[in-house]
Amino acid sequence: MIARIKRIITTPKEEWPRIDAEPMSTGGILTGWVLPLAAIGPVAGAIGQLVFGITIPLVGTIRPGIVSAVSTAVIGYVLSIVSLFLISLIINALAPSFGGTKNKIQALKVAAFAMTASYVGGIFQIVPMLAMIGLLLSLYSFYLLYLGLPRLMGAPQEKAAGYTIVTIVCTLVLSLVGGMIALSVGGLVGAGPAALADRGSVSGTATVPGLGSVDLGKLEEAAKKAEQGPPPAIAADKLAALLPASVAGWTRSGTESSSAAAGGIGGSQAEARFTSGTDTVTLSVVDMAAMSGLTSMAAAMNVQREETTETGYERVNTVDGRMITESWDNEGKNGRYSVIVGGRFTVEANGNAPDPATLKAMVESVDLARLEALAK
Numbered sequence: 425m426i427a428r429i430k431r432i433i434t435t436p437k438e439e440w441p442r443i444d445a446e447p448m449s450t451g452g453i454l455t456g457w458v459l460p461l462a463a464i465g466p467v468a469g470a471i472g473q474l475v476f477g478i479t480i481p482l483v484g485t486i487r488p489g490i491v492s493a494v495s496t497a498v499i500g501y502v503l504s505i506v507s508l509f510l511i512s513l514i515i516n517a518l519a520p521s522f523g524g525t526k527n528k529i530q531a532l533k534v535a536a537f538a539m540t541a542s543y544v545g546g547i548f549q550i551v552p553m554l555a556m557i558g559l560l561l562s563l564y565s566f567y568l569l570y571l572g573l574p575r576l577m578g579a580p581q582e583k584a585a586g587y588t589i590v591t592i593v594c595t596l597v598l599s600l601v602g603g604m605i606a607l608s609v610g611g612l613v614g615a616g617p618a619a620l621a622d623r624g625s626v627s628g629t630a631t632v633p634g635l636g637s638v639d640l641g642k643l644e645e646a647a648k649k650a651e652q653g654p655p656p657a658i659a660a661d662k663l664a665a666l667l668p669a670s671v672a673g674w675t676r677s678g679t680e681s682s683s684a685a686a687g688g689i690g691g692s693q694a695e696a697r698f699t700s701g702t703d704t705v706t707l708s709v710v711d712m713a714a715m716s717g718l719t720s721m722a723a724a725m726n727v728q729r730e731e732t733t734e735t736g737y738e739r740v741n742t743v744d745g746r747m748i749t750e751s752w753d754n755e756g757k758n759g760r761y762s763v764i765v766g767g768r769f770t771v772e773a774n775g776n777a778p779d780p781a782t783l784k785a786m787v788e789s790v791d792l793a794r795l796e797a798l799a800k
Contacts, residue, residue, distance in 0.1 A: 465546025
């Protein structure tokens with residue numbers, strides 16, 4: 425299993441043909457692959473909660489009881505298994521629309537092995553500050569899906585991007601089915617499954633409400649870049665050196681750095697805490713080395729989203745190829761501002777401040793140009 429995990433993550437183009445040719449059964453895929461790997465995230469998350477606690481703005485860090493942590497882990501584990509089977513059903517049902525052939529076992533193979541990156545990435549939940557690396561590994565699972573669909577389902581390569589996108593959108597619909605059951609899948613993809621299936625080349629856009637317009641050309645470029653494999657993570661102490669010694673009106677009160685790796689995928693992180701009166705902001709730099717090239721998929725989606733409330737807002741947008749995420753609560757005077765730099769580094773300011781501009785200024789106090797250079 426360990427050898428195959430490494431191969432599917434580092435050399436997926438060579439591993440998918442092996443998976444395609446290997447006889448498998450539903451029970452074999454479930455017990456020999458899915459059940460042990462799907463447990464990584466829930467178990468790691470439970471350990472992380474018990475050891476480090478859960479940080480809640482304006483409240484602080486709380487540690488759940490063992491019963492609560494274990495219950496959450498069990499529920500998450502069961503849902504992940506159910507989701508996998510739903511994804512495989514979607515893959516199988518969509519196959520004819522994209523020139524492929526229906527085959528339940530092959531569809532389950534694609535779903536199970538494409539999810540490997542997400543399963544392995546769950547280990548990062550043990551250290552909350554590195555949890556984002558695990559979340560972004562879902563992008564790599566999308567890439568694995570992109571490679572596996574045409575090979576195992578017999579779909580033409582030129583339709584792989586459309587097949588992948590519609591599969592992802594349908595999965596999102598199912599995950600939100602409680603509140604969106606009345607919506608049809610076809611209406612969620614601006615280009616429509618049929619239009620994407622008919623594309624002879626990967627170009628144009630597909631619109632996903634709530635996310636943005638997916639640039640199919642950029643998605644293809646990101647996939648090609650991903651084939652180069654992830655670079656080694658920058659040492660945590662070097663990231664710490666990029667954090668400013670001081671920010672106007674704020675005093676640095678402490679720093680912390682860490683790194684981790686699993687299955688050939690690694691990342692590192694450094695953070696510093698700044699205080700001004702009763703306000704505290706954590707400024708962090710995370711190297712998502714495993715996501716080098718793959719965060720370009722997020723940029724390809726050109727995410728534009730804004731939600732306002734009575735006391736604040738949440739925004740996600742892409743500016744000059746950089747994905748920026750903002751949130752602010754006027755009542756509590758707290759929020760966060762983060763930006764992905766060079767397709768692999770995340771710089772974020774999170775905490776209490778006089779205004780959102782202060783958080784943005786803190787992020788910009790980090791040498792973003794230097795990070796861009798390190799990403800190349």
